Amino acid sequence: MRKRLIFNAFSMNAVSHVYHGLWRHPQTRQTELNQLSTWVELAGILEKGRFDALFLADVIGVDKGHNGSWDVYLKEGIHFPANDPSVLAAALIGATTNLGLTFTSSILQSHPFDFARRVSTLDHLSGGRVGWNIVTTTSRNAAANFGFDEPVPHDERYRWADEYVEVAYKLWEGSWDDDAVRLDRTAQVYADPTRIRTIDHVGPRYRVAGPHLTSPSPQRTPVLIQAGSSRAGRAFAARNAEATFVVCLTPEAARSAIADIRVELAKAGRRPEDLLFFQGLSFVVGSTEEEAWRKARAIDDYVSTDGLAAHVGRDLGIDFGLLDPQKPVADYKIEGLQGFTQFFEEANPGKRARLVDLVTAMSYNGRIVGTPEQIADRLEDWQDAGIDGVNVAYQTTPGSFVDFIDHVMPVLRERGLAQRDYAPGTLRERLFPGRPAFLARNHPAARFRHPQRQAAE
Template sequence: MAKRLIFNAFAMNSVSHVYHGLWRRDDTAQVRFNDLSTWIEVAKIAERGRFDALFFADIIGVDPVYKGSWDTFLTETVQIPVNDSFTLVAALVGATENLGLTFTSSILQAHPFDLARKVSTLDHLSKGRVGWNIVTSVSHNAAQNFGFDRIVPHDERYRWAHEYVDVVYKLWEGSWDEDALVEDRQRNFYADPGKVHRIFHESERYKVLGPHLTTPSPQRTPVLFQAGSSKAGRAFAAKNAEGTFIVSKNPDGARRLVNEVRGQVAAAGRDPHDLLFIQGMAFVVGSTEEEAQRKARNLAEDISLDGLAAHISRDLGVDLGLLDPDRPIDEAEIEGVQGLVRVFQEAHPGQRPTVRDLASAYALNAQVIGTPEQIADQLELWRDAGIDGVNVIYHTLPGSFAEFADHVMPVLRQRGLAQQDYAPGTYRERLFQGRGPRINERHPAARYRGAFTPARAAA
């Protein structure tokens, strides 16, 4: 039986997330991003459509990297203003029952002890529906907002990320034994002190004694996501992530990428299918192909090319507004462009992408236009190429999600491409059917189970 796909509603607690310029339209609620009711409506639509999760992207800094300033980011609201994704996820726990809730947090913005405690709390309150998108941040301003002069070099950020997750793994998996909770009212004995442990972590950046102050949550470690497409980013995902977000231009490119990274997952000592590949895609839905194309043209008229270019400049750390659009991008020797160049070349072997190619690939990648049946046909091709799921990118809020939930998802369910209903259990159990709520024994976090008992610590 062919596998079903995973579907996330992909959003950001900001005015404009990916398709910049559309916030000006009358058919979108993006300007009401500060209103909790806006996001409760989005979450309820996603849950009604039986999406697997609501996934929130986030940033923590904006560099003046477009046309020599940051003006375009503010005038066109290119992901600024933006609110904290973790706080919004926490607010949505009580408004949902089954929907997975994934936040984004950078290694820069929270001490690992603090993050571990907050995530465990949220996993308890949500009954095991929490995911964490691990990011290293790319902007100098992000680093400057947290006490650094500039962002550390690319590969060094991933070395830092390995150190960071090592701390939280120890807290989540090793600080409390599975049977540490006794809860004996008669003896006034709640937790066994011999089964709650300090972690004695010392490394280059962190010194954490422990113990973890929160009892083991349903998942202990949240579902782990990572989006880096560079060589170092993919190596990190192969070792640590359970889901990775990709932006392949077509199914053939996705197939090559998936096969390559699954090989890295196996080389890291994990099952190749321990890592799920989630493709970013946007959809324009019509009752006929003609209607869908007309809607797509209408949306395209309002998309801001300046806003898109500013967004890309921010992610790359280079001012595309000052470059010749027909210049091969590799001639610019831009560190942050590695991942996007790789994505383009996977879809176009042997072709050198220009600045214009890169902007097009990044901004308007994998947009599917058509009837629900035509969209389902395309998603079958992507599924057969090896992807495991889709991040559904919106044009209008909540309209894009409502159209997909009400018109496309029923067709996908008929074809076995989407879940019929929510299965019992945690977020992880629903993503990996047949597995338990805890991260599996092949994951590096599992090595800390029982690692801090007196006998193991003395060994």
């Protein structure tokens, strides 16, 4: 029996998330993004299927990244409109009992004092089921939305992120002692003033006095996730994250990326088991391989190539709309595309990659089409490469998740690759069996704990 994989449903409170154009499919609820019933239904399906968490992506701006315009993003609903995922997570707390609720929030969009208070509130109300996907936004429009003339330079964003999380750690971990709440009705003492303190943070960007306005929540600090793939991003994840979201092209590429990040993890004084790796994948399931591919082709009839190009190009900082999609990629000599070009041409011997080929390959490299047994085999390959879990992307919602839960999960459970029921405890305790609800002692946030609390651990 293998170690079980972690399964998160990867979604976004938007019309179109990963597979653009599919909002037109007659069997999806993507256009019902503003209806709470859409999300309550999905959360119920995921909880019944024993998914670990709902992982909500986000953006805070829309850029003119295709044909020098933002028209395609608006016309095709590509990450626009996009509602606040933390508000959606709050709304789903009462509709769920065990499902983790992980949402994305950028260092750009909220002051860390306000953010820390909001997260502690969510962690209290959910009984410790909250996770935070930490992002450092690159969008030009997002920068303008928050008063910046230009996006903050790459490495500077991560220096900013270091201070941002430091402020949050001080509030979550250091402001209140575990025994600060006394609830002594006779002595009229709710909280012991000697067990609560200010943080008096003074840094390049923030001055925060404290104390934290919220008492310690079940996890204190939410489960921390980060998805940076750059050198600075990987180093930040190694220092701070408990899970990192990767989108590797193959299991072999995942093996290499994981080894690289684990080098950074050791430099940060942390252990290999302190960081989980979630690979982004999607699935089309059939009772036979032929049926699965027939379903995949029917789904692809709705796909927008323009939408895929606009999404991929925006993330890479390349306006594919201004380039000839039929021209070989090599003719453009775009440095950032060379690795993807090599992957495509190795997978298609004798064929020179065109831009249209590359856009499709980059969007679809994480899709697995086959029978439940074939999908389970492939997931074993990913696990052997070092992956701890999967962020399952949908093509139709909730249909893609229903198919996976009804047909693939039983096979995975037989192989020990999926949980049969939820373990007790917080989200952190479920993701890291045998560990406490709080962050590990070797996490950098632990240094902000009061010496008395550190000594007791």
